[in-house]
Structure formats: C-alpha cells, structure tokens
Amino acid sequence: MLLHPKPLNPVPTPSWNLHPLLHPKPLISSPTVEPTPPVGALTPSYTPTSRPTLVKGDYTCTFTYASQGGTNEQWQMSIGVSEDNKLFSCSVWRPQGKSYLFFTQFKAEVKGAKIEYGMAYSQAATGGQSDIPLKAEEFEITETTVAHKEGKFRSELSKLLIVAKTPHDEL
Incomplete structure (x- = not known):
C-alpha cells in the first residue's frame, strides 16, 4: 500500500443523490471555480452512464457506472494533489x-497520472x-482505471479509492 509522505490537498467535496429518474450534470472544478453538485442520479438500466468528473489542474477523475434501484442515496467525490x-x-x-x-x-478513470494504488469496497x-474491500x-x-470485472463483480459498491503518480520533471 502506498503511503503519503505529505497530506493531499483536497478539492471541496461535492455530493449528489442517486435517484433513478434524474441525470446529474458533470462536476468541473479548477483553482478558480468551485465544484457544484450535479442534480439527480442514476438511470435504472444496464447502460453505463457517465457521472461526475472532477478536475484539478492537469488531473481529471471520472466515475462511470450503471445500476438498478434508486434510493436517493447521498454519494461524495473528491480529488486532491500532494504538496509536492x-x-x-x-x-x-x-x-x-x-x-x-x-x-x-x-x-x-484518471487522466494526467498513472495509478499506483486502487481499491474498491463493498462497504465504506x-x-x-471498517471498510470491506471487494475480492x-x-x-x-x-x-x-479501476473497474469491475465482467462476470465476477458481485454488484456491491460503496467506496472507490485511487492514488496515482503524476508525471513531473526532474531538474
């Protein structure tokens, strides 16, 4: 497991309701724009639906999913970059x-960095x-990317975590 030498600076955490009839708008943030929570949530179908995207500088994270059900669940998403x-x-x-x-x-999916550590959990x-990781x-x-495996995923997800290494120039 990758340990962080310095704490990450998080982007303000947006949240959204997972509801079967409404579609959220993507989240976009930058140093000058605050992220705004999307309106709505999941579509009750087996078609993958793109969901919130957060941007910080050159780095992007997008969460895409498909699900059945709809309980107006609150979900949150955050990104951060280390001080260095x-x-x-x-x-x-x-x-x-x-x-x-x-x-x-x-x-x-992350853009602008390569994943060093990823984990998905059935319970946060x-x-x-405690967190209960997926098998x-x-x-x-x-x-x-961190993604489900077709035919192996047991349909439970409550948390997903990615830590990625950013490209940087050595002087």
Whole structure:
C-alpha cells in the first residue's frame, strides 16, 4: 500500500443523490471555480452512464457506472494533489457506509497520472465499522482505471479509492 509522505490537498467535496429518474450534470472544478453538485442520479438500466468528473489542474477523475434501484442515496467525490505535486488521489464513496444499489458495472478513470494504488469496497467505514474491500477477482486496475470485472463483480459498491503518480520533471 502506498503511503503519503505529505497530506493531499483536497478539492471541496461535492455530493449528489442517486435517484433513478434524474441525470446529474458533470462536476468541473479548477483553482478558480468551485465544484457544484450535479442534480439527480442514476438511470435504472444496464447502460453505463457517465457521472461526475472532477478536475484539478492537469488531473481529471471520472466515475462511470450503471445500476438498478434508486434510493436517493447521498454519494461524495473528491480529488486532491500532494504538496509536492507527485501524487493525485480520487475517491468516490457513500458517507453512510453501505449502498443498497445493485451496481451492474463501474469504472473510475484518471487522466494526467498513472495509478499506483486502487481499491474498491463493498462497504465504506462508518460508526465504528471498517471498510470491506471487494475480492480481488471482482475488479481490475490498469494504469488509468479501476473497474469491475465482467462476470465476477458481485454488484456491491460503496467506496472507490485511487492514488496515482503524476508525471513531473526532474531538474
């Protein structure tokens, strides 16, 4: 597991409701623009639907998913860059812990950095309970994505975390 030598500077955390009939607008942030929460949430279909995107400088994180159900669940997404600009993080999670949505697929993609560490969880830590990671066979990690594995993913997702290494010039 990658340890952070310095804390990451997070972008303000937007949140959105996961609702079956409304589509959110993408989130875009920059040093001068505050992210705004999207309106709405999930479409009840098996078609992947692009979801929030956060941008900080040259780095982007996009979360795409498809699910069944709709319980107006609150979800949050944040990104951050380390003070030395060598690490970029992206997190998507349900603050209340366990999601009751039936996810058919998910993918978090970063641009501008290469993934060093990624993890997906069926339950996020709340009220004294710990994060419960997905089994290794349920998802895969590439240089730029953390995504479900077709036929192996058990449809439970409550948290996703990526830490990526940014390209930097040595002087």
